[in-house]
Amino acid sequence: MSKVTVRANTDIALIKYWGKKDKALRLPENNSLSIILDGLHTTTTVEFSSQYHDQVIIQGRPVKKRERQRVIKHVNRLRTIADLDTPVKIVSSNNFPRSTGLSSSGSGFAALTYAVLAACNIDLTEKEISILARQASGTACRCVCGGFVEWLSGESSDTSYAYTYQPSQYWDVRDVVAIVGEETKSTSSTSGHIGARTSPFFTMRQQNITQKIDQVKQAIDDKDFTKLGTLVEAEALEFHSILFTSQPSLIMWYPGTLQVMHEVRNMRAAGIEAYFTINTGFNIHVLTLPKYQEKVQQSLDSLKLVQSTHTASVGNKPKIIQDHLF
Ligand code: DP6
Numbered sequence: 175m176s177k178v179t180v181r182a183n184t185d186i187a188l189i190k191y192w193g194k195k196d197k198a199l200r201l202p203e204n205n206s207l208s209i210i211l212d213g214l215h216t217t218t219t220v221e222f223s224s225q226y227h228d229q230v231i232i233q234g235r236p237v238k239k240r241e242r243q244r245v246i247k248h249v250n251r252l253r254t255i256a257d258l259d260t261p262v263k264i265v266s267s268n269n270f271p272r273s274t275g276l277s278s279s280g281s282g283f284a285a286l287t288y289a290v291l292a293a294c295n296i297d298l299t300e301k302e303i304s305i306l307a308r309q310a311s312g313t314a315c316r317c318v319c320g321g322f323v324e325w326l327s328g329e330s331s332d333t334s335y336a337y338t339y340q341p342s343q344y345w346d347v348r349d350v351v352a353i354v355g356e357e358t359k360s361t362s363s364t365s366g367h368i369g370a371r372t373s374p375f376f377t378m379r380q381q382n383i384t385q386k387i388d389q390v391k392q393a394i395d396d397k398d399f400t401k402l403g404t405l406v407e408a409e410a411l412e413f414h415s416i417l418f419t420s421q422p423s424l425i426m427w428y429p430g431t432l433q434v435m436h437e438v439r440n441m442r443a444a445g446i447e448a449y450f451t452i453n454t455g456f457n458i459h460v461l462t463l464p465k466y467q468e469k470v471q472q473s474l475d476s477l478k479l480v481q482s483t484h485t486a487s488v489g490n491k492p493k494i495i496q497d498h499l500f
């Protein structure tokens with residue numbers, strides 16, 4: 175069997191996936207919407223061979239037991255489809271800090287799913303790949319698509335998958351990601367999801383979310399950046415209000431996160447269209463338009479608590495590349 179390497183982009187959720195109605199299948203409480211990010215990606219090489227024992231290396235190191243179990247569980251899911259029991263070597267690397275709120279599990283499991291299926295010569299539709307990737311990590315089901323993506327929550331495994339709502343070339347939106355910390359976050363999204371319903375605000379969120387998704391889709395259709403940014407920033411604050419008020423309460427932000435939020439508001443006051451959003455973590459995304467990107471990046475780079483910035487445009491689905499990692 176051949177060695178296969180896949181590069182998958184991560185994404186940023188405009189409307190967040192938070193809470194699961196089925197934990198084992200990873201069926202989310204609500205639909206979510208995201209932008210695939212060309213600029214932040216995971217590269218993964220896999221090779222099946224009887225010479226190996228199952229091996230998982232991420233960022234140059236064998237992963238810890240729990241993470242290994244999660245990866246191998248997913249590989250086993252795919253091995254069952256391929257009717258295969260050959261051991262696999264997996265080497266994976268991100269070009270951005272992982273487990274810091276930048277959805278590295280989304281790009282990671284999207285890359286792994288694509289790579290294993292290609293190595294096993296299994297040809298599936300994008301919908302089928304999305305359904306498989308979802309079972310490893312919710313965000314991964316969106317990262318198998320390109321452009322502006324919607325994940326339909328569904329009522330069963332077969333009906334919970336993502337699709338491209340608008341392709342990457344539809345609208346040139348940029349994301350400047352401010353890194354304010356590189357250490358692993360204290361609570362993973364997987365653990366955080368469990369507490370979603372303990373927030374008194376969660377029910378209210380569920381009541382309004384369909385309308386909110388429709389509004390964001392309309393803003394994308396109309397290429398109305400002010401409307402999109404306003405909705406997305408408000409959604410990020412609503413989402414974090416749920417984290418603050420869950421039990422246990424989750425405060426993911428660092429001082430640097432708040433410094434970026436204030437700078438974004440200052441930029442807007444000065445006429446620069448920029449809006450922030452944050453996942454479960456401290457690193458923060460700033461959405462803007464191409465004409466403001468340089469200015470936004472310069473402003474964020476000049477902040478004392480910002481360690482570095484990454485820039486991204488709207489990206490495409492995972493692709494097979496020839497630069498193997500081993
Ligand atoms: C806040 O996809 O990381 O980023 O399904 O347990 O792997 P698991 O969770 P994960 O949750 C991401 C939550 C979020 C919102 C989002 O990306 O939609």
